[in-house]
Amino acid sequence: MLLEVRDLHVEFHTREGVAKAVNGVNYSVAEGETLAVLGESGSGKSVTAQAIMGILDMPPGKIAGGEILFKDQDLLKLKPEERRRIRGQEMAMIFQDALSSLNPVLTVGQQLGEMFVVHRGMSRKDARTKAVELMDRVRIPAAKERVGQYPHQFSGGMRQRIMIAMAMALEPSLIIADEPTTALDVTVQAQVMELLAELQRELNTGLILITHDLGVVADVADKIAVMYAGRIVETAPVHDIYKAPAHPYTKGLLQSIPRLDQKGRELYAIKGLPPNLTRIPPGCAFNPRCPMARDVCRSDVPPLYEVDERRRSACHFWKETLDAR
Amino acid sequence: MHADRDESAGTGGAAGSTLLSKARQDAVTPYTEGDPILQVRDLAKHYPLTQGILFKRQIGAVRAVDGVDFDLYAGETLGIVGESGCGKSTVAKMLVHLERPTAGAIRYKGEDIAKLSGRALKAVRRNIQMVFQDPYTSLNPRMTVGDIIGEPYEIHPEVAPKGSRRQKVQDLLDVVGLNPEYINRYPHQFSGGQRQRIGIARGLALNPEIIVADEPVSALDVSVQAQVVNLLDRLQAEFSLSFVFIAHDLSIVRHISDRVGVMYLGRIVEIGSDAEIYDHPTHPYTQALLSAVPVPDPTARDHRERIILHGDVPSPANIPSGCRFRTRCWKARERCELEVPLLAVPAEFRLVDTPARHDSACHFAEEKRVVPPEGELEVPGPAERGSTEREPGEQPGGTVREPGDKPGSAGPGPGQQGSAGGEA
Known part of the structure; x- marks a missing residue:
């Protein structure tokens, strides 16, 4: 296994109390595999990613427990300089907002080349040649001329390609993409996702795709982890989850999105709101919004039940949910 | 309360239209039932590009909207989709007169509002209201919800006399599914979805006939989006509103629209019923x-x-x-x-x-189906929805409120609240 997150806990210490952003998350990614982490804002999907990358703001953040095994090595036990070596070289991240993740006062060529200067000890001149190569590879037209331009001179789709180029530069074995296409238009999103998939295939990279878009997930993922209030509520291979969700939250999400191929009836709406992370309800965190909630849901935290050997659901009534489709 | 609203809509509307017809009877094409309530013809907005500091000269123009035509019929929803920069938001702004068109006509019941000003414009504007995209920046953080929703009455006092305003605002809160007791709270005490409900209540305050909604749900989380989309659907039926629904999300537009126009670079390139387009x-x-x-x-x-x-x-x-x-x-x-x-x-x-x-608008138009027909793909069936989809508020005659959807006290995260507290 390329990456294994085991029982990860992350807390944020705020004035209102301790916000438990991640409460015992387990997931794994193999080489060449795409894991989609699905969840709404505040579900802890990005915080988990930041903990893996080692870019969590600490304080206020704090890793309260767990292990992050990358190539059988616990990242949380490494020294900062060892982690820095892994970051960028072995694992890289693509952020949602390319404009604010790129440095506005450096040319894209300098930013792309920096990877080679820092990690590979190349000269500036060689690094620039490498930058042009990378820009060609992510299909930026006229790369030679554009290598000296600044981020604001590129369109949104182009900037996201540069982010991808930067992440792919040192051919890492794991890439984490946090909402990589959320800020883009659909036609551009299609271009970018296609490019990402192609490079992933070429380099056999493991990919963690963090998103809230059920459409994008269906298009590219091999398996899915659905997060809610800092926990994984369901993990399954992509086909199973869309065919028959085993958790009421997943089911609600799937039913609540309008579809391109259907004229609307009334949409199913999950009632209420996601919980405040400083006051997660006892028992199952989803119980106040769940149509199936019973007494046991309000008192006992559901473990991740084994549905079959590749599927888990954190619902006391996963069997009913599965059958009720 | 609905009867009361309808009544006031009737009298208010009548007063407005007599005022108008007196003012410029000759300029108005007669409007009969069944005609489009809004006719947009050759609408354009060009922003000049200038050069020079002292002697500015125009060196070109950004043609944000460049000849848009469409009709909106009473009670229907027209969806406008397009990618960013196609001019869809500029169209919305011109419809509610936040931008003046460079050319073209926007005829509301036969009368060109693009050329109106002063009192006549004010009277028409009452009937065309807007719901904005971002519920975080479109509500004044220093005003209470009651003041925000009641502000339209300051400008159009004929709709609600001073004494009845508080009651009106509370009724509106109830209609959009918020607790009327929250009238004195501030926007930051609400979640994103609830704020969008406040924005919608403000849009409804003057009993408009047309609501222009510019990306009303794109800032919301998936599970909350559905709540707001359902609310808009219900309000349209309840108050026989006409909607211009602008969005980039094609699935939502299909869900809510009767007809759809597709925009590209300032023009509508294709328009038709939802089935025709999709x-x-x-x-x-x-x-x-x-x-x-x-x-x-x-x-x-x-x-x-x-x-x-x-x-x-x-x-x-x-x-x-x-x-x-x-x-x-x-x-x-x-x-x-x-x-x-x-x-x-x-x-x-x-x-x-x-x-x-x-x-x-294509020289070589040909039909091509790109969305697989309904039923070909597997969808988790809407099984046992009966018990879950109907929330207490959705029953006719009942109050409209969603169980968990209550504002919490000022929580730390934007709009998050302990649902345990909310349920209590």
């Missing part, structure tokens, strides 16, 4: 757009055809000659460079009775 598109841009939308179904992955467009949208300051889509179109030929295609039923479909017979 199941029988004839313009290559519409086809590319639809094929690019990810469908939430992994089985569609392998057999769905994807049209990947190359390149970016050209700058609206430098629009290509002829057909503006030709630079990205795989069908482009010489004719597309020379001749601007008009938005009309293409010649090849004019005489046949098919859903492809709708307006499409």
Whole structure:
């Protein structure tokens, strides 16, 4: 296994109390595999990613427990300089907002080349040649001329390609993409996702795709982890989850999105709101919004039940949910 | 309370229209029932590009909107989709008169509001209200909810006399599914979805006939989006509103719209009923757009055809000659460079009775289905929805409130609240 997150806990210490952003998350990614982490804002999907990358703001953040095994090595036990070596070289991240993740006062060529200067000890001149190569590879037209331009001179789709180029530069074995296409238009999103998939295939990279878009997930993922209030509520291979969700939250999400191929009836709406992370309800965190909630849901935290050997659901009534489709 | 609203709508509307007809009877084309309530003709907004400091001269123009035509009928929802920069938001702003058009007409019941000013404009504006995209920036953080929703009455006191305003605002809160007791709270005490409900209540305050909603749900989380979309659907039926619904999310637009217009670089390139556009598109841009939308179904992955467009949208300051889509179109030929295609039923479909017979601005229009037909893909069935979908508030005559959807005390995260507290 390329990456294994085991029982990860992350807390944020705020004035209102301790916000438990991640409460015992387990997931794994193999080489060449795409894991989609699905969840709404505040579900802890990005915080988990930041903990893996080692870019969590600490304080206020704090890793309260767990292990992050990358190539059988616990990242949380490494020294900062060892982690820095892994970051960028072995694992890289693509952020949602390319404009604010790129440095506005450096040319894209300098930013792309920096990877080679820092990690590979190349000269500036060689690094620039490498930058042009990378820009060609992510299909930026006229790369030679554009290598000296600044981020604001590129369109949104182009900037996201540069982010991808930067992440792919040192051919890492794991890439984490946090909402990589959320800020883009659909036609551009299609271009970018296609490019990402192609490079992933070429380099056999493991990919963690963090998103809230059920459409994008269906298009590219091999398996899915659905997060809610800092926990994984369901993990399954992509086909199973869309065919028959085993958790009421997943089911609600799937039913609540309008579809391109259907004229609307009334949409199913999950009632209420996601919980405040400083006051997660006892028992199952989803119980106040769940149509199936019973007494046991309000008192006992559901473990991740084994549905079959590749599927888990954190619902006391996963069997009913599965059958009720 | 609904009866009361309808009544006031009736009297208010009548007062407004007599005022108008007295003012400029001659300038008004007579409006009869069944005519479009809003007719947009050749609407354009050009922002000049200037050079020089002292002697400014115009060196060009950003043609944000460049000749848009459509009709809106009473009680229908017209969806307008397009990518960022296509001019859809500028159209919305012109409809509510936040921007003055460079050219063209916006006829509300036969009268061109683009040319109105002063009292006549004020009277018309009352009937066309807007719901904005971002519920975080479109509500004044220093005003209470009651003041925000009640502010329209300061400008149009004829709708609600001073004494009745508080009651009116509370009724509105109730209609959009918020607790009327929250009238004295501030926007930061509400979640995103609740704030959007406040924005909608403000839009409804003056009993408008038309609501222009510019990306009303795109800032919301998936599970909250559905709540707000359902609310808009219900309000439309309840108050017989006409909607102009502007969004970039094609699935939501299909869900809510009766007719859909697709915009590209300042123009509508195709317009028709939702089935015509989604199941029988004839313009290559519409086809590319639809094929690019990810469908939430992994089985569609392998057999769905994807049209990947190359390149970016050209700058609206430098629009290509002829057909503006030709630079990205795989069908482009010489004719597309020379001749601007008009938005009309293409010649090849004019005489046949098919859903492809709708307006499409392409010289080489042909039908191509890119969205798989309904039922071909597997969907988790809406089984046992009966017990869950009907929330207490949705029953006719009941109060409209969603159980968990109550504001919490000022929580730390934006709009998050302990649902345990909310349920209590």
